[in-house]
Amino acid sequence: MDIPIADVLSRTGNELAQLAGYLKNLQSHIGPLVQKAAACDANVLHQMQSLDHMAQKSVALADFLAALAREMPSGWRVDPGGAAQTVTLADLSSRLGFSSEGKDACTSGWGDCDFF
Numbered sequence: 344m345d346i347p348i349a350d351v352l353s354r355t356g357n358e359l360a361q362l363a364g365y366l367k368n369l370q371s372h373i374g375p376l377v378q379k380a381a382a383c384d385a386n387v388l389h390q391m392q393s394l395d396h397m398a399q400k401s402v403a404l405a406d407f408l409a410a411l412a413r414e415m416p417s418g419w420r421v422d423p424g425g426a427a428q429t430v431t432l433a434d435l436s437s438r439l440g441f442s443s444e445g446k447d448a449c450t451s452g453w454g455d456c457d458f459f
Contacts, residue, residue, distance in 0.1 A: 345420035346441050349412040354439060356408030363401035370394055 370391070381388040427440025436442075 344424065344441060345422050347415070347417060348419045348421050349415040349417070350441075351421060351423050351439070352408045352412035352415065354441075356405040356412065358435065358438065359401045359405035359408065363398045363405065366394060366398035366401065370398065 374391075377387055377391045381391075424440045424442070427436045427442070430436040430439055
């Protein structure tokens with residue numbers, strides 16, 4: 344199934360933006376714990392800054408993909424199915440592959456979860 348490249352870039356950008364939101368939410372929840380831990384180990388604060396940097400990079404990449412999507416010629420199309428099969432999270436793979444199962448999954452929440 345050939346999809347406009349602009350749609351694939353937009354969907355990928357939306358996934359990155361959602362990831363950035365999850366990272367920011369996580370930061371707000373663990374912030375008080377980090378402050379306490381940083382009193383004992385300054386490296387903890389550095390690691391929290393790394394988490395913030397990941398969120399910022401995710402937003403920047405999402406914006407970049409959105410800008411690319413706007414610039415794509417409308418006739419440029421691609422079949423994202425093969426590339427989406429390399430994604431190990433089933434709901435994400437479905438959304439990025441534009442499969443029929445993933446059509447309504449774009450508004451879904453978390454999806455697959457592994458607890459360490």
